[in-house]
Amino acid sequence: MSALTVELVAADRRVWSGEASFVRARSAEGELGIMPGHTPMLGVVVEGDIVIKTEGGERTASVDGGFLSVDHDNVTIVAETVTEQG
Amino acid sequence: MGAQIREYRQRIRTVSATKKITRAMELMAAARVVKAQQAVRESTPYARALTKTASAVATYSNEEHPLTTEKDDVKRAAVLIIAADRGLAGGYNANVLKESERLVARLTDEGKEVVPYLVGRRAVTYYTFRKREYAAEWTGFSEKPSFEDARAIGERLVKDFVTDTGEGGVDEVHVVFTRFVSMVSQEPEVIRLLPLEIVEGVEDPEQGEVFPLYEFEPSADELLDALLPRYVNARIFNCLLQAAASELASRQRAMKSATDNAEDLINKYTRLANQARQAEITQEISEIVGGASALAEAK
Numbered sequence: 001m002s003a004l005t006v007e008l009v010a011a012d013r014r015v016w017s018g019e020a021s022f023v024r025a026r027s028a029e030g031e032l033g034i035m036p037g038h039t040p041m042l043g044v045v046v047e048g049d050i051v052i053k054t055e056g057g058e059r060t061a062s063v064d065g066g067f068l069s070v071d072h073d074n075v076t077i078v079a080e081t082v083t084e085q086g
Numbered sequence: 087m088g089a090q091i092r093e094y095r096q097r098i099r100t101v102s103a104t105k106k107i108t109r110a111m112e113l114m115a116a117a118r119v120v121k122a123q124q125a126v127r128e129s130t131p132y133a134r135a136l137t138k139t140a141s142a143v144a145t146y147s148n149e150e151h152p153l154t155t156e157k158d159d160v161k162r163a164a165v166l167i168i169a170a171d172r173g174l175a176g177g178y179n180a181n182v183l184k185e186s187e188r189l190v191a192r193l194t195d196e197g198k199e200v201v202p203y204l205v206g207r208r209a210v211t212y213y214t215f216r217k218r219e220y221a222a223e224w225t226g227f228s229e230k231p232s233f234e235d236a237r238a239i240g241e242r243l244v245k246d247f248v249t250d251t252g253e254g255g256v257d258e259v260h261v262v263f264t265r266f267v268s269m270v271s272q273e274p275e276v277i278r279l280l281p282l283e284i285v286e287g288v289e290d291p292e293q294g295e296v297f298p299l300y301e302f303e304p305s306a307d308e309l310l311d312a313l314l315p316r317y318v319n320a321r322i323f324n325c326l327l328q329a330a331a332s333e334l335a336s337r338q339r340a341m342k343s344a345t346d347n348a349e350d351l352i353n354k355y356t357r358l359a360n361q362a363r364q365a366e367i368t369q370e371i372s373e374i375v376g377g378a379s380a381l382a383e384a385k
Contacts (some may be wrong), residue, residue: 006327007131007135009131009135010132010233011129011132011233011236011319011320011323012128012129012132012232012233012323013128013129013131014128014131014132019140027303028303028304028308029303029304032303032330039301040299040300040301041300041301041302041303042142042143042300042301042303043301043302043303043304043309044140044303044308044309044312050164065312066316067135067136067139067309067312067313067316069135069138069139069142069300071300074225076135076138076139078132078135078136078139079314080237080319081233085282
C-alpha cells in the first residue's frame with residue numbers, strides 16, 4: 001500500500017510536508033488515526049497533538065485547532081498556530 | 087564674502103546628514119521588503135488549503151450560513167482601512183486613504199451608514215485630526231503583521247457582523263488595502279470581506295477539480311461554522327501582509343528618491359561654495375594689486 005502524503009500548514013508557513021505511514025490527530029469526536037487508503041474525509045481538529053509517523057521516526061506537533069482533510073492519501077492538516085516538538 | 091562660503095558649507099553639512107538618514111531608511115526598507123514578500127508567499131499554502139476545504143464543504147452543505155448570507159436591507163457597512171504606522175513612504179498612506187474616501191462616499195450615496203475600523207497609526211491620526219468617529223483601531227504592527235493581529239481584527243469584525251444592526255452590528259464588511267503587485271507597483275484595492283464569497287478566494291483551487299465524496303466529522307454545517315471565521319482571518323492576514331510589503335516597497339522608493347535629491351543638492355551647494363571661494367580670492371588679489379599701484383602712484 002502506498003504511503004500518505006502529509007502536509008502540515010500553519011497560518012504563516014508550511015510547517016512540514018512529506019511522506020508518512022500514519023497520522024494521528026485529535027478530532028472533535030475523539031482520537032483519529034489515518035492510514036493509507038482512508039476514506040476521503042474532512043474533520044475539525046481540536047487543540048492537541050498531531051503525531052506523524054515517517055520512515056525516519058515520529059514527529060509531534062501541537063496545534064491550537066484547525067482542519068484535517070484526507071483525499072486519496074493526501075492528508076492536509078491546517079491550523080492557525082502549530083508548534084513543533086522534538 | 088566669507089560669510090557666504092560658511093553658509094554654503096553649513097547647508098552641505100545638513101544635507102549630508104539627512105542623506106545618511108534617508109540612505110539608512112532605504113536600505114532597511116529594502117531588507118525588510120524581501121522578508122515581507124516571503125511572508126506573503128508563506129501564507130499562501132494555508133489560504134489555499136482553507137479555500138479548498140471551504141469550497142468542498144460548501145458543495146455539500148446546502149444550509150445558508152450567517153457569514154455567507156446576503157442581507158436584503160444593508161443599513162450599516164463596515165470599512166476596514168489598512169494604512170501604515172509611519173509616514174515617509176511616498177504616497178502610500180495618501181493613496182490608501184484616498185481610496186477609502188471614495189469607498190465611503192460610494193457607500194454613503196447608496197444610503198448606508200459607514201462604520202470605519204482602522205489599522206495603522208496614520209489612519210488613526212487621519213481620523214482623529216478630522217474629529218471623525220471610528221469603531222476600532224489596531225496599531226503597532228503595520229510593517230510586520232503577525233497572525234494574532236489578523237485574528238484579533240477578524241474576531242471583532244465577525245462579532246460585529248453577526249450582531250443585529252440595531253445593537254451596533256454591521257451588514258457588510260469592506261476592506262481597503264494596498265495590493266502588492268510588484269516592487270514598482272502597489273495598488274490600493276477594495277474587497278468585500280463579508281458576506282463571504284468563497285469563489286473569489288485568495289487563491290482559487292484549480293478549475294474543474296472534482297471533490298471526492300467526503301465523510302464529515304462532525305457534520306458539514308458544524309464544519310462550516312468552524313471554518314468560515316478562520317477563512318475570514320486568513321483573508322485579513324493576507325491583506326495585512328500585502329499591505330506591509332507595499333508599505334516597505336513604497337518607503338524604499340521614497341527614500342531612494344530622497345537620497346538622490348540630497349546628492350543633487352550637495353552637488354549644487356558644492357559648486358556654489360567653490361564659486362564663492364574663487365570670487366573671494368579674485369577680490370583679494372585685485373585689492374592687493376589696487377593697493378600696490380595706489381602706493382606706486384603716491385611715490
